[in-house]
Amino acid sequence: MSVLDRRRLLLGGAALGAGALLTGCTSNDAGNDAQVNTNTGGDNANAAPxxxxxxxxxxxxxxxxxxxxxxxxxxxxxxxxxxxxxxxxxxxxxxxxxxxxxxxxxxxxxxxxxxxxxxxxxxxxxxxxxxxxxxxxxxxxxxxxxxxxxxxxxxxxNYGMGVAAATYIIAQMQAKGVSAPIIGEIPGIDSLELTQERSAGFRDTLTQAGFRVANRRPAEFTADTGQRAATELLQALPKVDALWNHDDDQGIGVLAAINQTNRKEFLMVGGAGSKAAIEAIAADNSPLKATVTYSxxxxxxxxxxxxxxxxxxGLADLVELQVPKEITLASETITKENAANYMKLGF
Amino acid sequence: MSVTEAPPVAKHPGETKTSWWKGDRSEPVRRNLGLVGVLVALVVIGAVTRPELYGDASWVQNNVLTILQQASAIGVITVGMTFVIIGGGIDLSVGAIVALAGVWATTLATQSYGAGGMIFTAIAVGVGVGLVNGLLISYGRLVPFIATLAMMVAARGLAAQISGKQTQVSANSVINDIASTRVLGIPLLVYILAAVVAAGWVLLNRTTFGRRTVAVGGNPEAARLAGINVRRHTVLLYALSGLCCGIGAIMLTSQATSAQAAMANLYELDAIAAAIIGGTLLSGGRGTIIGALFGVLVFSTITNLFAINNLSTEVQNMVKGGIIVAAVLIQQFRYKSLTNLFSRVKTG
CATH class of the missing domain: 3.40.50.2300 (Response regulator)
Known part of the structure; x- marks a missing residue:
């Protein structure tokens, strides 16, 4: 066996081994976290097959x-x-x-x-x-x-999410006696209508209280863009009082950036209501103090x-015999106090 | 096989010797100085628009480190991209490779092997995908644009498949700490960028591998006749790009403490743009690592400038586009051509 042959054999073997090792590393079973209404028994007549x-x-x-x-x-x-x-x-x-x-x-x-x-x-x-x-x-x-x-x-x-986030921030700032808070906002993809509605609700509600958004850095609903946007925002604002991040998925990156820059002088509000965010709120060991749902x-x-x-x-609690034509879910605010109730709704 | 072109035409009739400064050999240096000028201009604009921030020395120091840190992952990827472009190719799949490597390295199964397993996986996936790109291009005779475009779609698809479209959070503190660790006050990520850039510079300028890259990109047929195994070299170039993507994936995963199929979105465009404004010829055969680094820093500084002034990202993207166009225009009408143009205007 020549040197070249041996080298090829070694390289080929190594490549095959690495390939075999890697394919073993794609398993990702984390259990099922679906949100299901299991109230199918008892006095709910609609639940009967x-x-x-x-x-x-x-x-x-x-x-x-x-x-x-x-x-x-x-x-x-x-x-x-x-x-x-x-x-x-x-x-x-x-x-x-x-x-x-x-x-x-x-x-x-x-x-x-x-x-x-x-x-x-x-x-x-x-x-x-x-x-x-x-x-x-x-x-x-x-x-x-x-x-x-x-x-x-x-x-x-979506508009209601912005309203809920702003309402929480206003209440917190007034409780702390901050009259002119520095507020940051990290929206998702800025060209989407839903992002614009969320921002409009946030801005309108803040304006009524005489507050305004000091800096706004959009991310793209992903953790890596959330990290980038938050790093930029925190660098631009040497002091922050409150921060609203529209999306808990990108919030993973936002929280990472907060951790990396070692900043914790402010409170943060999330959006959507992911399981990780609700757990962080319940644990109360990060600036993330609340999240507004879009479940x-x-x-x-x-x-x-x-x-x-x-x-x-129809819906059992309503008088009408048919299901209504339009249902808009309320955007609920999850805080440390009620986090336990929402844990099963986190995704 | 040399990078330099024919000696420049004398500026004035009668002038026999061109000074180094005006010659072609110094072209990369002049271009890099131009980029340094752009960087200085951006900092000056920042200082003028936000004097209260720039008045604070510790803030300025922190800002420089932030700009460098934000440039680190994309900088590493750009080094690989620069090699591929100098070698006459293009790699549109870098963003997708980063996503696939990041996702593969953060599956629960990989995470159970610890930080070493995660780093090995990211790098092995990066190199592996790069090898496939290279084999398709050099032995499958696919055009680089098509092969890597296909890989861009396929790798993101595989990443989405593996991750089940979920964001995979890294629970490994060693990986997560890479982004928050500072050595002598400087983020570890910046050291990684510096190391990769230094290695890239040495590889391109001081090794036969680098000389061959320039030769293959400049004229593959001549390179083949000169005895270079062009096909094998091309495979190695794409594997190198994949390696950089693997390293970048670890850096990005550490920064975001997670990975997902949509991560590193459009990084291929940022990397290509940075290489191009850094003076790398899109047709291959010429380019510098330092220029590419400056290209990345220019983009990172623009983002920072827009952030501290709370300006919208739409305008920022327009400015970035403008800078790319300006850089390519300058590339076309290089110093020499410009002087030719002017002398033609004068005489004609």
Whole structure:
């Protein structure tokens, strides 16, 4: 065996070994954290198994924890009902791909369709088509402009998130007697309408109290961009009193930056309500003191409501015999005091 | 095989010898001085617009370190990118490789092997993906643009698959502490950047590997005839870029204390832009590591300048675009060409 052959054998063997070692390192089982309404027994008449409902489901395949939780929740909630069959289709990368996927779903004639569109405006036509074909459409979070395009719309309150974050910060500042606080804001992707609504709610509410945002550095809903934005913001503001970060996923990076720069003179409010954020709030050992919810639990609720629509039932506590047409979830403020109640809703 | 081109045309008829300063050999130095000038201008603008911040010496010192730290991960990636571009290629997959390496290194299974396992995984994944890029390009005869574009999509897809689209938090304190550790008051990340830049400089300017890179990028056919194994060298260049991505992935994972499939988004564009404004010729055969470093620092300083003035990132991106265009224009009408142009204007 020549030297070259031996070297090749060694290198090849090393490469194969490294490859084998690496493929063993892709396992990632962290258990299932879905948010499911399991109140299916006892005095809840609606929970009793009824007529079988086939629910078609489509949500974007995004690389963000919130969207991942949406799909997980929908699947888990559907599995909790013995009378629900969920047919999920991959929504693909954009509105056109989702439209194509939905066309195949429509052909299967489900009883109800639950849909988180890539873009409400672009998929409005699909909503109209499905409704015309007699299949009720439940729009999840991204509204269709046309009221005839959906049977039910369930969404979060972006403007309300900003209001809730600002309200908490105002109360804290007034309690501490800070009259002109230095407030920082780290929004998500700035070109999105939802980001603009959140910022508008935050700004409007602060203005009413005579406060203003001193610096605003957008991130991109990812931890690494959150870290960058927070580092820049903290460098620009040598002293900060309060900070609102729109998204708990990017908040992982924001908290890392706070830790790395060794700054803790301020309080921070998060957004969305991730499990990690709620745990940090409960532990109370970081500047993160509160988070305002925009919970992906809405997907679980959407499946429950779609089932009721399919079975022609209403909400038990309401007088009306049918499920309402629009539901906007309130943005709730999670603090140390109530964190324990919200732990099961963290995603 | 030399980097320099033919001796420059004499500026004036009758002038036989061109001084070093005006010659082509000093072109990179002049360009780097130009970038230093841009950096100084940015700092001056910062000092004028926010005098109360710049009046505080400890803040200024901290600001410089912040700019360097923010440039560290992308700087390391840019070193690899500069080698690939000098070698006549392009690597559009660097951001995706960083994401894949970061995600792979932070799975629960990898984390159970400790910091060593995580670092090994990130680097092995980076080099491995780089090797695949290189093999596709040199032996599969794919155009670098296409091969690395495909890898960009595929690697992000695999990263999303492995991570289940979730943000994977690093629970390893050794990894997480890399970003917060300071040695002699300077962040460890800045030392890593300095080490990679120094190694890159030596590799490019003082080794046969570097000379071969320039030769392969300048004229692959001539390089082949001169006895260089062009294909093997190309594979090594992409593996080197992958190695830098692996190191960058660890740095970024440490900074964000987590990794996810969408991390290092569009880093390929930042790295290419930094290399280009640093004087690396997109067609290959010429470029400097120091120039690329200055390119990264210019971007990092602009971001900082916009942050301390609370200006929107939209304007910041426009300014970045303007700087890239200006740098490429200068590259086209280099000093020599400019003087030619002027003399033509005068005579014609």
């Amino acid at each position: 009824g007529q079988k409902v086939v629910i078609g489901f489509s949500a974007p395949a995004a690389d963000h924890g919130w969207i991942a939780a949406i799909t997980n929740n929908a699947k888990a909630q559907a599995a909790a009902y013995s009378d629900v069959e969920l047919r999920a289709v991959e929504a693909g990368a954009d509105a056109a791909a989702q439209r194509a996927a939905l066309a195949t779903l429509l052909a299967q004639k489900p009883n109800v369709i639950v849909l988180l569109p890539h873009d409400g405006k672009e998929l409005n036509a699909f909503g109209l088509e499905a409704m015309k074909a007699g299949i009720p459409v439940v729009n999840l979070d991204r509204a269709f402009p046309d009221a005839k395009a959906y049977r039910l719309q369930i969404k979060g309150d 992906p639990s809405m997907a679980s609720s959407a499946i429950s409501l779609a089932r009721l629509i399919g079975q022609n039932k």
